[in-house]
Amino acid sequence: MLTVALPKGELLKHSIHLLQSVGLDFSAFLDSGNRQLQITDASGTAQGLLVRAQDVPVYVEYGQAQLGIVGYDVLQEKKPQVAQLLDLKFGYCRMSVAVKASGTYRSPLDxxxxxxxxxxxVNCAREYFQNLDLPIEIIPLYGSVELGPITGMSEAIVDLVSTGRTLRENGLIEIATLYESTARLIANPLGYRLNTDNIGELISKLRAAMMASV
Amino acid sequence: MLTVALPKGELLKHSIHLLQSVGLDFSAFLDSGNRQLQITDASGTAQGLLVRAQDVPVYVEYGQAQLGIVGYDVLQEKKPQVAQLLDLKFGYCRMSVAVKASGTYRSPLDxxxxxxxxxxxVNCAREYFQNLDLPIEIIPLYGSVELGPITGMSEAIVDLVSTGRTLRENGLIEIATLYESTARLIANPLGYRLNTDNIGELISKLRAAMMASV
Incomplete structure (x- = not known):
């Protein structure tokens, strides 16, 4: 059966609506009481797999899911062996360099x-500063990256920004953008090439749904 | 001012109670409405820094916090440059190998x-299987590791187990234990050696509190 890996969090609602528009209903994942991580669509033709955003490309790369929806930021950071098929246009955010607004740095070169x-x-950040030929030490954190400049541990952060509210609340400003990110449709390269479970048809429908919505 | 890095999640409540027993009150972190990540103790002598468990050793290693409380599992995985001072005895769990209960594997060697x-x-898992001389591929996941065996992506998982409820609910059983983990008191090595902010006194008090509670 065709399996689609869906990301928990920000992108889930839009992802489910998009799949509904092509006839696959995984809306049970949106029920607040839902604890299931695997759901079969009512039509019995496809299965949804609900996983962490960072894990979506893993399930797709290993072929446990033929298709997946994930942010471009995750693809840039992990560089998984997956086929990138479609820019789904939702989930806009950008990867930015930010510093204390009260400080004097106004460019990464400062x-x-x-x-x-x-x-x-860490990979995105390292690559960016290497390309600028700036010798910068990257400090890997798992959460609340804004504490870096606030506590004085780091001069800057590289983080995902959508509304910019978290930055403002913490007295930080963006001084550069590494790239912009939106949700992407990805596929297992071999499954895509061999058209396993007729995924080509679903991809065509999704492409058409995208074209129609523009 | 002396700064103590405290881990969000499971270990927070016990950590705060332990510090209260030696006169440092960071209980405001336990208020459900709290959004602050930095709190100064009422005595004005110390600051608490609330961060992700995995980030505690980072703040301690870089000296932004002189002391920190974190699970042994995080220290084993990250091998940070910090001084391990005390086993705080709470937060017991174990790092285990688990497989499908319905399968035939009953030992890692199977x-x-x-x-x-x-x-x-991934580091703990890789090291463990290398020491057993077993050529195993490690698949890095961020969440819901139990989906590995359930979806057939992996034969086994290496994960932290406390009550074992998640394993049971997913039809998995433990077949080996890598190590047992409890909360640890860690310090910045240089700060500890130089007795910055008189941390030696606080450590002595914490050691005495631990001895008294046994």
Missing amino acids: LPANGRVASKY | LPANGRVASKY
């Missing part, structure tokens, strides 16, 4: 040599 | 060559 940058996206 | 093991603790 940061001191051997300065520190805290981030949950 | 796992097939080039089998797959899903885990959030």
Whole structure:
């Protein structure tokens, strides 16, 4: 059976609505009382797998799901072996460099040599500063990255920004953008090439639904 | 001012009670409405920093906190450059290998060559199987590791088990234990050696409180 990996969190609602528009109903995942991580669509043709956003490309890469929906930011950070098929346009955010608004840094080039940058996206951050030829130490954090500059542990952060509210509340401002991110449809490369479970048809429907909504 | 990094989640309540027993009150972190991540104790002598469990050793290693409380599991996985001072005895859990109860594997040695093991603790898992001389592929996941065996993506998982309820609910059983974990008091090595902010006195008090409670 065709399996679609869906990301918990921000992108879930939109992902489920998109799949509903092509006839696959996984809306049970949106029930607040739901504890199931695997749901079969009412039509019996497809299964939804509800996992952490970062885990979506893992299930797709290993072929446990033929398709998946995930943010471009996760793909940039993990560089998984998956086929990127469609930009789904929702879930807009950007990967930004931010610093204390009260400080003097207004560009990444203002940061001191051997300065520190805290981030949950260590690969993205490292690559960005290497391309700028800036010797920066990346401090890997799992949460509340804004504490880096606030406590003085780092001069800057690299983090995902959507409304910018968290930055403002913590007295931080963006000084550069690494890239913009939206939700993407991804597929297992082999499954896509061999058209396993006729995924080509579903992909065509999703593409058409995207075109119609623009 | 002396700063103590405290872990969000399971260990927080016990950590705060322990610090209260030596005169430092960070109980405001337990208020459900609290959004602050930094709190100064009423005595004005110490600051509490509320961060993700995995980030506690980072703040301690970089000296933004002189002391921290964190699970042994995090120290085993990250191997941070911190001084381990005290076993605080609470927060017991164990790092275990688990497989499907319905399958035939009853020991790690039963796992097939080039089998797959899903885990959030990739370093612990890799080291364990290397020491057993078993060629195992580690699949890194961020959440719901139990889906590994359930979906057939992996033969086993390596995960933290406390009551074992999640395993039972998912039809999994433990077949080996890597190590047992409890909360630990850690310190910045240099701060500990130089007795910055007189942390030696606080450590002595915490040691005495631990001895008294046994």
